[in-house]
Amino acid sequence: MEEVRYTLVERAAGISDAVKQLCSQPVIGLDTETTGLDPHRSKLRLIQAAVPGQVFVFDCFKLSRDSLNPFLELLITPQPLKIAHNAKFDAKFLRKHCGINLNGIFDTYLSSLLISAGDENHRHGLEPVVNRYLGLQLNKAAQLSDWSGELSAYQLDYAAKDAALLLPLRERLNALLDEMDLLITAGIEFECVMPIAAMELAGVYLDAERWREMVARIRTVHERVSAELQKELAEGARQMDLFGASHSINLDSPAQVKDALSRLGIELEDTREWRLQKQAKEHPVLQKLLEHRGLSKSLSAYGEGMLEFINPATGRIHADFRQIGTPTGRITSSSPSLQQIPHTTEYRSCFRAPEGRKLVVADYSQIEMRILADFSNDQALLEAFDSGADLHRATASQMFGIPLNEVTSLQREHAKGLNYGLVYGMGAEGLAGRIDAGVKAAEMLIEKYFQAYAGVAKWLEDAADRAVQERQCRTASGRLWRFHLDPADPQQQAALRRVGKNAPIQGTASDIFKRAMTMLDQALPEHDSRIVNSIHDELVVECPESVSDQVKNIVVSLMVGAAKEFLQRVPVTVEAVVSDAWLKK
Incomplete structure (x- = not known):
């Protein structure tokens, strides 16, 4: 890659000239360098802004917030367009440390995901994306260097190059988005970057004491069920033992459990959950085994380890939300996986509103069935x-x-x-x-x-046929999923037909949900309210107790409004409650 010309801005005097040049361009490349990954515990060191032939590198350690204002005002306006790779990261640091909401975003990371259309062989970090679409090799070693001290020429050059590359990268990706009819979908995704960044920053409050008490109760039940199960399974082994000796079964070993069940006269091909469920009514021991496995999973996945995710700087959990978590566009979360939290009251009641505040828990009622009704015109x-x-x-x-x-x-x-x-x-x-x-x-x-429902039958059959013939499907916004399956293989064709029926529906639900998040993110701040959690078709909003009913009405109205942008034939219902905890009643 050619050398990049950059200007290091360390004094207020250099800002006005930089802003003048940046304002003269329709698009700018935008990047940040930080001292760590957590905006609550790390600092924003550099903000890089690139235009053709020039990169301005603003050193936030040497510039006051006030002196940066003219540049920051540029970032909160829709124009010029800001090109960033994984803009959510930059948006979080800019909001936390500069108090601004990034506006007018083109995200090359999300663009790459959309263009890949579900191809899991593609990686989407800046290095592989630049290599794939520009044919350039990037050296990202400097990314892991120390950004808190005096910066070397190597670090500054690295920072400038990252921002400069975004300009040609955006041109290439935008052309592909246009060619693949993905511009509308991309617009939905780009607008949702800031709402998701704000949601991550806000985090959700987990009552640690309640959680510990719940885990202790589950552990007690688990120990009791384990003992009862050991006794019942060992009974069969004892009957086969001439000396009546005691036998301990490793309940986590499918082979030992299968053998113990066989000795009790229960023959199974394997001990997978669906097989156990099939015969659980006839054999109570299988029901107990299912209960044991559920409790074991609860303790391993949702035990005291959940408390480690509480950020010491905020006292809240800040999950990592992946904006395009599946090929259908669904949002997923990790560290921790909030969508995997059981729906039971004992778990969800631990996620609460702080004193003086409430949670509005809202979800779309039967949204996928409504989308099917609209699509099929049944x-x-x-x-x-x-x-x-x-x-x-x-x-x-x-x-x-x-x-x-x-x-x-x-x-x-x-x-x-x-x-x-x-x-x-x-x-x-x-x-x-x-x-x-x-x-x-x-x-x-x-x-x-x-x-x-003859109309539904026809639409589902046509959607399945189309998926097999075209090896792809689209949502209402045009979101694309290409299938890398062989339609000549009967099993793969069956899988193709299944996905072809559901993906347009689930993907359209994702489109609707993201529009709703964008609309709410714009409306909620004036009521001191914010989105704190997002699970499939459900949103959790934290607000002051004094305006909770008003906020609930706003949430319902905007969620319904978002759906109406996509669904013309069917009424949409949103169910919402005001609660002290993450509960729907």
Whole structure:
């Protein structure tokens, strides 16, 4: 790569000239260097801003916040466009240390993810992206150097190059986004960078004492269930032992558990969860084994280790939210994985609002079924939503040709299994396991369902056919997922058909959700409120107790408004509650 010309700005006198040159350009490359990865415990050292032929490197250790104001004002306006790679990182440090919200973002990291369209073989750090799209080799060794002391010429040159590269990189990626009809999707993603950065910065409050008490209770139950299970499983081994000797079973060993069950007369191919569930009603010991495994998972995944994620600087958990966590665009989180927290009251009641504040917990009601109704234009399903009746009861009524008030609880359960399962491409075997029925009975129910919702049946079949023929699918915004599967292979074709049915629906739900986050991020600050958690179709907003009802109404209104941008035929409902904890009641 050619040498990059840069100007190190260490005095207030140099800022006005830099801002003048930056303002004259439609786009600027933007990067930051920091003393660490945590904005709450690390410092912002450099801000680099690049225009063609020149990079300005602002040293935040030597410039006061006031002197930086003219430059920072440039960053909060939509123009010029700011190109950043993983802009969420830069946005968090700029918000924490400069008090600004970055505006007018083009994120080359998110662009690369969108262009890769679900290809898991592609990496998306700046180094591989620059190599893939510009054919250049980057040396990122300086990234790990010490940015807290006097900076070397090597460090400054590295910092300047990173910002300068973003200009040609954006040109290449923008052309590809345009060529692949991804500009609308990219716009949704770019607008959502700041809301997600703000959500990470805000974090969520976990009551550590409540959590410890809960873990202690679970550990006590786990020990009791383990002892009972040992006793029952050892009974079979003792019967086979001429001397009646005591036997201890390693409950974490599938082979030992399978052998112990066999001695009790319970023959299983393996001890996977779905096999145990199939026979749990006949054999209570299998139900106990499932309970033991659930408790073991709780202790390992959600035990006292969760407390290690509490940031000592804030007393809150700041998870890492991956904006495009799946090819359908769903947001995922890690460190910790908040979407994996069990839905039970004992877990979620530990995530709370601080004193004087409340949580508004809001989620879209049956959003994927509503998207399916809109896409398929199925009149019967649209009427079910328009009527405001219980969807599963209305579905059962359609399937069995009976009035709503005559639908039995079993018929409603069957309809519910179909409504949720078929959206995910579930077949007769999957439905049979879900509703505890035979495969033949499940096949008959699916047939009745598709007779009742003929428009849904046609749309799902067409979507599956299209996925096989084109090896790709799109969401309402145009988000693309390309499939790297062989349609000639029967198993892979079946997988393709399943994904082809669900991905456009789930991906559109992601599009809607991100629009809602963007709209809320703009509306909530004036009410001293903020998004603190995001799980699939659910948002958690923290607000002052005094305005909690008002904030709830704003959340519902904007979430519904976001959905209406994508769905024209079906009403959308958002269920929201005001609570002291992360609970829906």
